[in-house]
Amino acid sequence: MRSLFTPLKEEGLTTLRIRHDFKDGSFKLYVAKEWEKEFDFSKYNKEFYLDGIFTENARYLNTQQVRALYKKYNLEDYLDEILDLIRQGRHFGIDAYYNDKYDIRFMMHEHSRRLGVLNKSHAIMAGGIRRHFPEEDEKEVIIDGLNLGRGMSFKNIAGSLPFGGCKATVQMQELDMTNMEVMGFLAYALDSTRDMTGPDMNFPTEMSDVMIKEGYSVQFTGGPNAKTGETGKPTAYGVYLSMKQAVKFKEGSESLDGKSIALIGLGAVGWYMGEYLLQEDVTLYIADINQNRAQEFVDTHPGADVQTVDVEAALYMEVDIVCPCAIGGILYDENIPQLKCKYIWGSANNQLKASSQEEEYRLAKLLDSQDILFQSEWWHNTAGVICGAEEYLYNGDEDSLKKKVEAILPINTWKNLNRAKELGITPTESCYSLCDSLLYD
Numbered sequence: 001m002r003s004l005f006t007p008l009k010e011e012g013l014t015t016l017r018i019r020h021d022f023k024d025g026s027f028k029l030y031v032a033k034e035w036e037k038e039f040d041f042s043k044y045n046k047e048f049y050l051d052g053i054f055t056e057n058a059r060y061l062n063t064q065q066v067r068a069l070y071k072k073y074n075l076e077d078y079l080d081e082i083l084d085l086i087r088q089g090r091h092f093g094i095d096a097y098y099n100d101k102y103d104i105r106f107m108m109h110e111h112s113r114r115l116g117v118l119n120k121s122h123a124i125m126a127g128g129i130r131r132h133f134p135e136e137d138e139k140e141v142i143i144d145g146l147n148l149g150r151g152m153s154f155k156n157i158a159g160s161l162p163f164g165g166c167k168a169t170v171q172m173q174e175l176d177m178t179n180m181e182v183m184g185f186l187a188y189a190l191d192s193t194r195d196m197t198g199p200d201m202n203f204p205t206e207m208s209d210v211m212i213k214e215g216y217s218v219q220f221t222g223g224p225n226a227k228t229g230e231t232g233k234p235t236a237y238g239v240y241l242s243m244k245q246a247v248k249f250k251e252g253s254e255s256l257d258g259k260s261i262a263l264i265g266l267g268a269v270g271w272y273m274g275e276y277l278l279q280e281d282v283t284l285y286i287a288d289i290n291q292n293r294a295q296e297f298v299d300t301h302p303g304a305d306v307q308t309v310d311v312e313a314a315l316y317m318e319v320d321i322v323c324p325c326a327i328g329g330i331l332y333d334e335n336i337p338q339l340k341c342k343y344i345w346g347s348a349n350n351q352l353k354a355s356s357q358e359e360e361y362r363l364a365k366l367l368d369s370q371d372i373l374f375q376s377e378w379w380h381n382t383a384g385v386i387c388g389a390e391e392y393l394y395n396g397d398e399d400s401l402k403k404k405v406e407a408i409l410p411i412n413t414w415k416n417l418n419r420a421k422e423l424g425i426t427p428t429e430s431c432y433s434l435c436d437s438l439l440y441d
Helices: 006-011 063-072 076-088 138-158 180-192 206-213 232-251 270-277 291-300 357-369 383-394 398-423 427-440
Strands: 015-021 026-033 059-061 093-099 104-112 129-132 164-171 260-264 283-287 306-308 321-324
Touching: 006 026, 006 063, 006 093, 015 076, 026 063, 059 063, 063 076, 076 093, 076 138, 093 180, 104 138, 104 180, 138 164, 138 383, 138 398, 138 427, 164 180, 180 206, 232 270, 232 321, 232 383, 232 398, 260 270, 270 283, 283 291, 291 306, 357 427, 383 398, 398 427
Parallel strands: 129 164, 260 283, 260 321, 283 306
Antiparallel strands: 015 026, 015 093, 026 059, 093 104, 104 164
16 A cells, blocks of 8 residues: 555654645655654653654655655655645645554644634644544545645634644544553644644544643643533534525525425534424434434434434435535535435535535536535534634633624625625635635735
């Protein structure tokens, strides 16, 4: 399997940094040995700190030397493929840290730092941290990380937050939160990249509480002990409020009474989404890959008009609203003509199966041609990162968070939908155009 980490492992190196200037297309590369294999990261922020010197045998490689290193391992073409992905998305770059002792491959996919550089905080970017299995294809992991990091730049703007956008991916075995060497390493890597994060896919939310309690990093948010609570509920609340604005835009009333809704995914966000929807007189169809989870939702809400349906069928049901709250990449050329709903409005990231804004625009226009109301989900599913920022910047609680979600997300959606109508473009194009000048001019 091709990997950016192969030369690091083979040569006892620890660090790779890729920097890209999207204005002139240039790249700068940096590889280094910054610690020894047996270095004890459990002592991070106790006996050593960020930016310390951890070995007398440090090694540093410049751009030309890095290229020679990857050529030595027949990986120069692969490196160029990754650089091309960075170039296409106008990303700032990637930071990679390798822990040979535990075979941990940490990557921070940095889209933009621009909106965070003057925010007076250690963290100048915000984006979640997710775990991938070691055997997963690395290029697919990088594509996922870059896409999500780019989305975070826009999501932070949508949430009126003073952060750039990024996403951390970690290829490793299941996290053992009692192994302080591993916890310390992840904290060190995260702090090094100046990200404010919250645990995402395959990482437990308790990870944040351990990081804070053990004194490793205060850049982790969203743990069960946070005063703002975990991020799933406010994310669902923001999507629900914005959905009501979408219905108001199209039909004149924000009431969901009488609507039929297919909810896909009953995870950390989807479960709460279902509960918010049941506050109104709706017919709710629920689908989850775990059928026991779907039945549990039905059993927890006796008397409600709720039915379980197959995951594969839910997207294509003849309902008013399809609400995707699980995996992304579900809307593409071949299946959009098969859709029978009036709205697609959910929390799932990257619902359009696209690797560039131009592809998103094209798919959004295809949805619009079928009279399906849709806007890029990052414009309305941003309450999770608002939650992290409320904890990180303001030491807020659930009440202060709820007020911010109510003040930001409904009006943003209403303004965007009306702006798109006035300009004769899709809501997806409209929200992107509101952000592009802030990021790229």
